[in-house]
Amino acid sequence: MNAIELGIFSSRLDAVCAEMGAVLQRTAFSPNIRDRLDFSCAVFDANGDLCAQAAHIPVHLGSMAYAMTDIVSRCHWQPGDMLIVNDPFLGGTHLPDVTLIAPVFHEEKLLGFVANRAHHADIGGESPGSMPLSRHLDEEGLVIPPTHLIRQGRLDESVMDGIRAALRDSLSVRGDFAAQISANHTGVERLQGLIRENGGEAFALALDELNDYAERLARATFEAIPDGEYRFVDLMDGDGLGQENIRIELALHVQQHRIRVDFSGTAPQVAGNINCPLSVVAAGVYYVFRCLMPDHTPACAGSFRPVSILAPEGCFLNARRPAAVAAGNVETSSRVVDVVMGTLAQAIPDLIPAASQGSMNNLAMGADSGQRWDYYETMGGGMGAGHRHDGLSAVQTHMTNTRNTPIEVLESHYPVRIRRYAVRDGSGGPGLHRGGDGLVREFVFTQPARVTLLTERRKHPPWGLNQGQAGKVGENRLNGTILPPKASFQVKAGDVLSLETPGGGGWGPPKAP
Numbered sequence: 001m002n003a004i005e006l007g008i009f010s011s012r013l014d015a016v017c018a019e020m021g022a023v024l025q026r027t028a029f030s031p032n033i034r035d036r037l038d039f040s041c042a043v044f045d046a047n048g049d050l051c052a053q054a055a056h057i058p059v060h061l062g063s064m065a066y067a068m069t070d071i072v073s074r075c076h077w078q079p080g081d082m083l084i085v086n087d088p089f090l091g092g093t094h095l096p097d098v099t100l101i102a103p104v105f106h107e108e109k110l111l112g113f114v115a116n117r118a119h120h121a122d123i124g125g126e127s128p129g130s131m132p133l134s135r136h137l138d139e140e141g142l143v144i145p146p147t148h149l150i151r152q153g154r155l156d157e158s159v160m161d162g163i164r165a166a167l168r169d170s171l172s173v174r175g176d177f178a179a180q181i182s183a184n185h186t187g188v189e190r191l192q193g194l195i196r197e198n199g200g201e202a203f204a205l206a207l208d209e210l211n212d213y214a215e216r217l218a219r220a221t222f223e224a225i226p227d228g229e230y231r232f233v234d235l236m237d238g239d240g241l242g243q244e245n246i247r248i249e250l251a252l253h254v255q256q257h258r259i260r261v262d263f264s265g266t267a268p269q270v271a272g273n274i275n276c277p278l279s280v281v282a283a284g285v286y287y288v289f290r291c292l293m294p295d296h297t298p299a300c301a302g303s304f305r306p307v308s309i310l311a312p313e314g315c316f317l318n319a320r321r322p323a324a325v326a327a328g329n330v331e332t333s334s335r336v337v338d339v340v341m342g343t344l345a346q347a348i349p350d351l352i353p354a355a356s357q358g359s360m361n362n363l364a365m366g367a368d369s370g371q372r373w374d375y376y377e378t379m380g381g382g383m384g385a386g387h388r389h390d391g392l393s394a395v396q397t398h399m400t401n402t403r404n405t406p407i408e409v410l411e412s413h414y415p416v417r418i419r420r421y422a423v424r425d426g427s428g429g430p431g432l433h434r435g436g437d438g439l440v441r442e443f444v445f446t447q448p449a450r451v452t453l454l455t456e457r458r459k460h461p462p463w464g465l466n467q468g469q470a471g472k473v474g475e476n477r478l479n480g481t482i483l484p485p486k487a488s489f490q491v492k493a494g495d496v497l498s499l500e501t502p503g504g505g506g507w508g509p510p511k512a513p
Contacts, residue, residue, distance in 0.1 A: 001209055009206050010298045013052035016190045017041045021054050024116055024183035029175030032121045032376055035409050036402045039118035045207050046110050048072040049301035059333045059399040062283025064115060067091035074146055077103040077110055080153030082184060085146045088277045089321045094329040095141040096123045096130050102184040106195045111203060114187030116180055121376040124166040128450050129364020129376045133240045133488045134273045134324040142166040168372045211302030218303045221293045222257040225347050229253050232343035236335055237459040239272025240486030246270060248335055252343040261285050263311040275319035276328025282309055284336030327454040330360040333399045345465055350387045354435060354505030355462035356397035357381025361501050362454040375414050377405050382428045382436035382471050382504030391436030391504035394423050415447035424500050431468030431506025438501035445491045457502040458485035468506030475500045
């Protein structure tokens with residue numbers, strides 16, 4: 001293929017992912033998928049290497065890119081099959097993220113896969129929202145190993161019934177899984193159409209060219225990073241079960257446009273659920289380096305070939321089963337991004353922004369008695385300032401790319417009211433360029449409920465760069481009383497929960513008054 005043909009081919013792969021996402025959004029039942037867009041779609045080759053992805057959730061897509069080759073090698077695939085999995089230690093992230101994978105055949109030959117991953121607010125965890133303060137994986141909900149949900153076009157009702165029996169809202173769950181199935185059917189049809197136009201052999205060769213091109217762009221990007229070893233340390237607030245100030249240490253080795261990312265020295269796995277599988281760490285690492293590459297770099301496996309990752313088994317960034325991991329996917333992945341960026345700031349200071357809010361500010365809640373319900377959302381905060389710009393305020397940053405839940409949707413579906421939703425003025429770090437402000441979101445409960453908070457940057461603020469100052473830490477309050485960063489508690493009607501999210505760090509010395 002010439003350059004123009006390769007560009008068109010890449011764009012058409014991207015379009016397959018985008019259309020899958022549109023189908024999933026428009027047919028899903030739950031607000032978490034339909035309104036917050038907490039899902040991702042991607043295309044893979046016959047070996048499970050990433051070929052294309054839509055601009056969905058970085059932590060979903062990077063982890064799939066890292067783990068898919070192992071997943072697809074475990075199965076014998078036939079046309080019409082579809083696999084379901086959420087096991088974090090077998091290619092998942094955390095249990096609420098459920099992945100469906102479908103093979104793509106052409107003239108009886110396996111040529112690729114499509115996959116989508118969506119966050120289910122109910123996956124059978126011990127507390128509503130399925131994001132508990134857990135010690136053990138089984139406390140976090142239903143663990144689904146790679147399992148055929150559909151075989152040769154026929155839904156295995158026994159598998160679906162087993163999943164539904166473990167969950168609270170079986171109707172909504174069935175609807176969301178139907179949406180994920182439909183998204184994959186759309187992906188299979190569109191990819192088969194592209195293959196028919198080019199022919200199977202030409203399609204496979206085009207994928208090879210696309211990966212080689214992406215690798216060349218990646219290596220050219222890394223040539224701008226001076227050879228050497230760079231180190232950085234940051235801390236997690238705690239695991240929610242008594243262990244605090246948990247260390248992530250990174251040594252970044254750069255040599256001849258190759259990168260080795262070494263997390264040796266990082267703290268051992270902990271009792272609480274900030275542990276994560278290595279696939280989640282890879283997602284954070286890949287995201288940062290992908291941000292350095294030109295916009296036209298194909299989102300495929302070739303762009304990650306020059307990057308290798310080491311995290312010793314048994315550290316909390318490469319935890320052993322059955323470690324609890326619910327917050328690893330959302331909070332620890334955010335800190336991995338901060339650490340990689342903090343390390344790169346020593347090598348290419350003008351290209352790296354200050355730390356963003358560093359938390360997804362996870363809120364899970366619901367009720368087990370009376371009318372059962374489950375709800376989950378993440379909240380935006382301040383973006384770190386950069387060499388040429390202030391940080392944005394009240395936005396999702398880095399590893400998540402979801403929307404907020406509109407107040408009208410939230411209040412019409414659940415027994416809560418929003419009393420205040422505003423920018424948290426003055427929470428961004430001062431600097432030549434100021435960090436973005438966090439936000440304030442206050443919930444008034446109209447019925448008793450169980451609430452779980454999994455948040456970070458409540459003790460250790462998002463750092464500034466080049467004499468820029470840190471953003472303000474976040475604060476969680478119940479009826480005015482400050483809560484710990486991670487907490488699980490009961491509320492009654494009339495109680496007020498307030499979340500103030502962190503601001504981003506500033507960049508450069510603050511201007512004189």
